[in-house]
Amino acid sequence: MKVFRRISDKIKAMRKRPFKRYMRYKLALLFFIVTLALFVLLIIISNLSKNEDRYSVKVLSQRNYSSSVLVAKRGNILDRNHTLLAASEQTYILILDPKVIYTEQEFAEGEGDNKVKVSKQPYLEPTINALVENLGLDRESVMEQLEGKKDKSYLRLKTNGAKTVLTYDQKTAFDAFCEEMNKEYADVKKEENINKTAFEKAQRIKGVWFETEYRRVYPYNSAACSVLGFTTGDGSTGLWGLESYYNKELAGVNGREYGYVNEDFDLVRQVEKPQDGSQLVSTLDLNMQNICQKHIDEFMETYTGKVFDEEGNMKDQPAGEEQTPGAENIGVLVMNPNNGEVLAMATNSTYDLNHPNDILKEKYTAEELSSMDNETQLEKLNQIWRNFCISDTFEPGSTAKPLTISAALEEGAVKEDETFTCDGFEMVAGWRIKCHVFPDYHGELDLSGALEESCNDSLMQIVKKLGAPAFAKYQRLFGLNRRTGIDLPGEAAGILYQEEKLKDAELATGSFGQGFTVTMVELASAISSAINGGYYYQPHLVKQVLDSKGAVIDNKESVPVSRVVSEETSKFIREALYQTVNQGTGGVAKIDGYKIGGKTGTAEKLPRGNGKYVISFISFAPADNPELLLYVVIDTPNVNNPNSSEKAQLVAKAIWEELLPYANIYSSEAEDENKPEGDGQEQWQGQGIMDQEDPNAQPVENATAESAETQPMIEMPEENPTELPGEE
Structure with a gap:
């Protein structure tokens, strides 16, 4: 109790003691500081509230603002x-x-109180x-x-x-x-x-x-x-x-x-x-492109909806019948053989680029279109848009013969002055493989004559000396086993026999362009390398890339990919192909005053015996120093002699007649005063390859066109030799 009493007395004494002055000052200062802090805090809160309103307005305004x-x-x-x-x-x-x-x-509407x-x-x-x-x-x-x-x-x-x-x-x-x-x-x-x-x-x-x-x-x-x-x-x-x-x-x-x-x-x-x-x-030249397209269109217009009687006279199809097209496909390719530039690439399948889908309305009725689903329509559009020159493959026929002879010369398998005897056919592994003039024959031909007359028999003898390994090697060197790499989508690649599968019969028919396939751009590039001095160039369609203001940012230089043959071999091929046009099977395409070299080709489509052919003509000018290469391919022509390259030559000739002056390629030789009457085509029209030998067959001289038949590559029978017709 005494303790509590003492504490109580001390508290009472403290209450009676006044605060000292300096303590009062401290309390006043503390009160002022606290009051000021509260005031500042109120201002900050007020400003935050205003800014939040501004922020809300800005953010909400963006809700209707789209980037x-x-x-x-x-x-x-x-x-x-x-x-x-x-x-x-x-x-x-x-x-x-x-x-x-x-x-x-x-x-405001109304007046006065209203x-x-x-x-x-x-x-x-x-x-x-x-x-x-x-x-x-x-x-x-x-x-x-x-x-x-x-x-x-x-x-x-x-x-x-x-x-x-x-x-x-x-x-x-x-x-x-x-x-x-x-x-x-x-x-x-x-x-x-x-x-x-x-x-x-x-x-x-x-x-x-x-x-x-x-x-x-x-x-x-x-x-x-x-x-x-x-x-x-x-x-x-x-x-x-x-x-x-x-x-x-x-x-x-x-x-x-x-x-x-x-x-x-x-x-x-x-x-x-x-x-x-x-x-x-x-690299395109619009004028060259238009020249090629014009002659494709003229061919299609001439032969679409036509039929031929037994004498070969052309007539209109009966009314009401579905019109037969002038050809299933036509491709025309113009290249510079010295650098791979594509100057023109035209086909018969054209459409307005501004309205590419509308082409179906031109080709099909509204009823036919309504019966097609979207997938079917797209498939048909893709067929129309397809570029035949790079996307379709076919057997080249005799246009591949210059490649065979180039390979044989390079390998030393044959010499330029070597001769060959054509008796109308060759017996190969039990097959009788015919020359395109069978039952006639060419007789003795030199190496240039084998090309000029497009002699299958001579080519089979040449490739036998060359051998399968070297033949396969040069097919690869000429780029026939792969896509060319042209700067277009959708390029296809031809199909070749592998070396180990090149048996005697396959090798024999391969020598004249049967049994393997190519695209147009593949063969054009290969032939270019055979005539330009021996250099293979990748075909291409773009020369330069410019920025939006026209400054050059990339020059697409033409660089040779490889050296395929020598200048000596190339010179021989150029001269032989010039003679092919001047006095051989390419005579239909001859233009007086100009040196044009070229090679014809005819190949029967599969299945053999259906009467459908791919005819072609590949040519170049001037023959002694090529500046332009022209390749014409007509797939399934609706003509009276579909197994002859004549129509392909005529299309090429018409194109050359406009192309040469435009390209400033002038006449390099006097007109041939001794040109034979006619184009030499008539004597071979309708002459097929027969099954029986003609005992009265005579050597053929200066034939200027060919017809051909081919048969599928089938297994060799164990007994009895079987005939394999030749192909031009």
Whole structure:
């Protein structure tokens, strides 16, 4: 108890003791500091609240703000003379801002005590009227699309289910119309406007703007369609031809316009500029391309819907019958044999590059199209878009004979002055394989004569000396076992016998172009290397890549891939092929005054015996120093003598007659005064390869055309020799 009493006394004593002065100052200072801190805190909280409102406004405003893509301009494609073949045209996509169009304002209506404020939309009707009257849009469709997007600020107005695309002229005319109408609405001093209501005076065309896009256009429509290819509807992606192969270079890089809130809570618009695509300078010459296409079209027009009587007279097919095409396929290829540049590549399958899908409407009725599903239609389109020159393979026939002789000369298997005896056929592993003139025969021929007369018998003797390993080796060196690597999508590769499977019969028929397949571009490249001094060049279609302003960023140099034969061998082949046209089987294509070298070819399609042939003629000029190589292939010609190369030669001759002057290749020899009457073709027309030997057969001299038959490569029978007809 005493302890508690003492404590109580001390407390009472402290209560009676006053605070010292310095303690009071400390307390006052502390109170001031706390009060000031609370005041500052209140200010900060107030500011945060205001900024939060600003931030909310900015962020919410972005909910209707869409970042947009700035489309890069796709690069142009030019021919070698810088003629524009493909370009990107600026177009304008119609955009509406429904939020602006549906803006409401209050207007006073009535007078005196009856005056009331009414909420109206002064921009709706003028804008709709402008779209309907000036652009020809459907009012109901426009209203329907707007109604569903009233609270939005971005609407791509659709027409017939697709975006509404305007040309520059349409867009300019619409802008001028809107400007004129808005001036009319705003000019309240005009007499006719004085009595207008406040609502009428406030009317404007508003909420319409445009986005820029590009549309791919092809000024020459179907010209070089199988080479150029086309793009998607918006022009952004190549789907065929050069457009597809060089899509990365042509497409460029899109830019973007977008917005963001900065540290001051302001909405900032940022623009990343697009990088336009590069331009391609192709190796094509548009004039050469048009020359080739013209003669393809003339052939198709001449022989489509025709039939032939027993005497070979051409007549129209009976009415109501489905018309037989002039040929299943025709391909024409023009190259520079000295560097692999493709100057022209044309086929009979053409279509408008600006509307590649519409070709089906030209070839099929509406009823036929309605019966096809999408997959079937796409399959038929792919067949039309297909490039025969690179995607289809066939047996080359006698156009491959120069390659066999080149290989034999290089390997020393034969000499230039060596002679061979043609008796009409060769017995090979139990087969009787015929020359194309059987039951006649050529008799004795030198090496050049074997080419001039396209003698199968001589070629079989030559390849026997060459041997299978060397024959297979040179097929590979000439690039017949692989794709050429041409800068186009969809290239196919021919099929060859492997060396170990080249038995005697396969080797014999392979010597004259039977039993293996090639594409046009494969054989053209191979023959080029045989006549240009022996260098193999990769065929290509692009010379240069330019930037969007025209500066060169890549020169596509022509570099020889390999050396195949010597200059000496090449010179011999050039001279022998010149003689082939001058006095041999290529005489139909001879043009007086010009030195043209060439080789014919005929191959029967599988299954053998169906009467369908691929005929061809590969040629070059000038013969002593080739500048141009021309290859014509006609698949299943609808003619009276489909097993003769005559029609292919005639097409080539017609093309040469225009090509030579255009290319500044002038006459190099006087006209042949002693040219025999006729073209020499008639004596061999209709002369097939027969099954029985003719005891009265005579040597054939200076034949100028050939006919041929072939049979499938089948297993050799164990007994009794069997005939394998030869092929020209």
